[in-house]
Amino acid sequence: MPANTLFEAKRETATVTEAHEGGPSVHEMSRRGLLDHLTKIGAGALAAAMSVGGALPAIARAQAAPASPRPTRRKFRYGMVIDTRRCVGCRACMVACKAENKTPPGVFYTVVFDHVIEPRIDDKPLFLTKPCFHCEHPPCVDVCPVSATYKREQDGIVVVDYDRCIGCRYCMTACPYSARWFDFDENYPAVEQETRYAEVPSPEYNQFRRRESGKSPVGNVRKCHFCMHLQDENGEYDKAAGRWPACAKTCTGKAIHFGDFLDPESEVSRLVRERVAIRLKEELGTEPNVFYLL
């Protein structure tokens, strides 16, 4: 089974570079296995799409360079600044996210709200797109009984190890922002009817899992990971090359700004410095890395 060889390949690499306490971490994965896998399932269309999107060069580079041990110190603090005044509520971010991550029905890594404040005293609409906030103190992480979800040391992205997660959904109760979704094994018609689309794996965590009933991520909790699979081997994104979180890349009103808060000159740092930014539910002490401009 192609999916299994993929997992095994992943485990092999993981044992070498194991840094996350107690087991393989989600972002370690054999790129060679991926290419083999893609060839096997004949996902030519995907490979083409990825070369346009810029993922393929990244993979090729990663393949050439030896797998480096996971960095342990914080290099980036990725986050977003979302300008609600520029958001027109078109929901292109939701669609882009679905197209990028191939999430099933009922799983939405980002959601556009339009009833947050109701009734309003003026007639201005307020739209609010809400990905995972990748909090500095994520309450979801502490409650996980098996440490399947954790905040990555190098860039603060909160990820889920699909192979470790038992699907207890405790993290979903603990997240104050409803940023977590359970995969109930539901499928869109294109997947259900086993069209070519069903063959296309999700690039999430560079694991390229093909959707199979009963196999992870089915039965797991899923969440936004800032399209982490688009990072290069240094953990950097590249907007010009299109390696940028799908929602931010696609935003029609340019309302979603993405970047590194550790870099004082990044767009997000400047926006937070120069404009009035708020975060949701500050009183809980979670310190989200997603800010809203009002």
Next chain:
Amino acid sequence: MKRAFWIVGFAFLAAGSVGLADRVINGHIHANYGSIVTWGLWVAAYIYFIGLSAGAFLVSSLVYVFNLRRFESIGRLALFTALVTLLLALLSIVFDIGHMGRAWHVMAYPNFKSPMAWMIWLYAVYFAILVAEIWWLLRRDFVRGAREPGWHGHIYRWLTLGSRDDSDAGQARDRRRVRVLATIGVPLAIMFHGGVGALFASVAARPHWHSGLFPILFLLSALVSGGALLAVVATIFQHGLKRNRDTVLALGQVVLALMLLDVLFEISEFLVAFRGGIPGEVAGLKLVISGPYWWVFWGWQTVIGTIIPILLLALPTRRDPRWVSLACLLIAAGLFGLRLNIVIPGLAVEEIRGLGQAVASMRVHAHYFPSVTEWLLTAGIVGLGLVVFGLGEMLLPHSDGEVGHVPVR
């Protein structure tokens, strides 16, 4: 009475097999919880059963730790009830998780920052203590029973685990061991069940759960439900009211006192929240008393599960063990309503307003009613409990009174 017990047990078990088949074959797709109300009937069933287990165990400690002779005749029953309900609780929660085959991950990769990991580890210790305690309590009876011919003796020979000592000294030694185990068990039961309360209470994102009273309420309602269940069990089993009459009456009074305390705590919870009036904190309670399932609170939990039994236990009917037993049955049933009203309203409040309208999906909805599969599987778990309990009661040696005559130092 016993016949009705068996019929209900097997009928539920049969119904449960349908639910089980659906859960195993189709996973969670036919369950009605989603990504807003993400825990449902199975989690409520789990905290209900584990409460029964903790409660029954703590009642047994009255006998084996505090030497209260009055409850001696139900000591074994209480321990066995605790064991069976613990198994039911673990079953309920295993069916709820996304990957049942990975349940062992909690033992292999525990995160001790998580109350859930603590809980599972404490259950493992508790399970071992329960089994050891029951075995030592029954050891001499096994040894004696092993001499009998036939299948009964055969089972007992296997259960002795090779022990042959049936002396009084051996029995006294067993009782000392039981006492040590039971004594360790008391703080353990308080920890794990208070821990279940803390599992909910520590979730700051859910104001309905996030209260210092919560773990205490869990313990109290565990004692109430465990004591009530034991009164019902003692009415039906082991010579029923012929032998357990006084025990049932006494248990009724204990349950009444605990129940009143439980009500007091509940009132405090409501009063403080409503007088404070913070919308987020009141939202869950409003769902409880006036949401779509108001009748669970007012009808099931308050009238059937609280007011009627309190009256039955306080009025002169308290002197008739049949009325007491009925009151206890109502309490034990009513507390399931309480469990539902803990889990579901805590989750059924949108964390950010408009989430249900933002996307069209049956999984993203603040309304929840358990599906047929969820009901069937829960019924099956209850049925399994009844059948296992019935078999154990039939096969395991009864307390015949002689145990109590061995002095414990």
